[in-house]
């Protein structure tokens with residue numbers, strides 16, 4: 530039987546893309562996909578420079594950015610030469626510092642990392658996105674989560690933040706449509722990255738994930754990247770304010 534390679538080939542030559550948290554996991558897969566499609570890709574991470582990461586990040590321009598630092602966020606336009614076509618709000622973390630999100634300070638920290646950062650970064654990037662001439666419109670893609678709509682008792686801050694993040698994209702979608710900017714989110718399901726390493730490693734946590742997922746496996750970062758690059762493309766030119774669920778069917782099980 531002939532194997533058909535039906536992976537979409539996009540052409541982002543000339544486009545400037547910013548992926549927050551592009552050093553590893555989902556953000557890194559997204560940055561790679563845009564870079565392979567010819568975009569000029571900027572990524573952010575928490576460490577001083579790329580030599581502090583195991584991944585080869587040489588295809589990208591690296592910016593150190595703690596996403597809760599508003600002063601640093603305000604410097605983004607200068608660092609991006611005042612030009613941006615696609616913003617991917619991907620940086621995020623649950624249980625910051627490995628602490629309980631039922632702690633008042635940790636709850637706030639989680640909301641700052643997973644929601645407030647996306648508001649500040651998008652807001653600062655808005656004038657650049659407004660100037661974009663990307664076919665299909667400039668795009669904001671934010672990485673939400675199944676916790677955007679499924680309740681859990683262990684990451685209250687993360688869940689509330691991810692619900693807010695999906696809603697925030699709807700607000701941007703209706704506010705900035707007139708400026709030719711589309712804003713969507715991806716509710717990523719259980720995806721194999723550093724963030725979920727503990728769940729993957731502990732059988733009592735891993736098995737229920739596989740049992741509940743109709744596709745009986747974890748998602749790969751590249752499978753989220755495929756959705757992100759589509760959402761930013763002109764194939765999605767009439768698609769805005771939506772949350773797309775990419776989870777192997779996890780969330781549809783009754």
Ligand SMILES: NC(=O)c1ccc[n+]([C@@H]2O[C@H](COP(=O)([O-])OP(=O)(O)OC[C@H]3O[C@@H](n4cnc5c(N)ncnc54)[C@H](OP(=O)(O)O)[C@@H]3O)[C@@H](O)[C@H]2O)c1
Pocket residue numbers: 549550551552553554555556573574575576594595596597619620621622623642672673674675716717718719720721722723724725
């Ligand atoms: N994995 C999943 O199952 C899953 C499911 C739903 C949603 N998500 C979301 O997908 C996004 C990526 O997660 P991932 O699974 O790929 O995790 P990951 O491999 O741990 O990567 C997280 C990325 O975010 C950056 N980051 C974390 N905290 C930051 C902070 N305070 N300031 C700046 N950058 C920060 C990290 O930078 P450093 O490398 O410098 O630490 C890294 O680049 C997150 O928003 C996460 O909530 C993941």
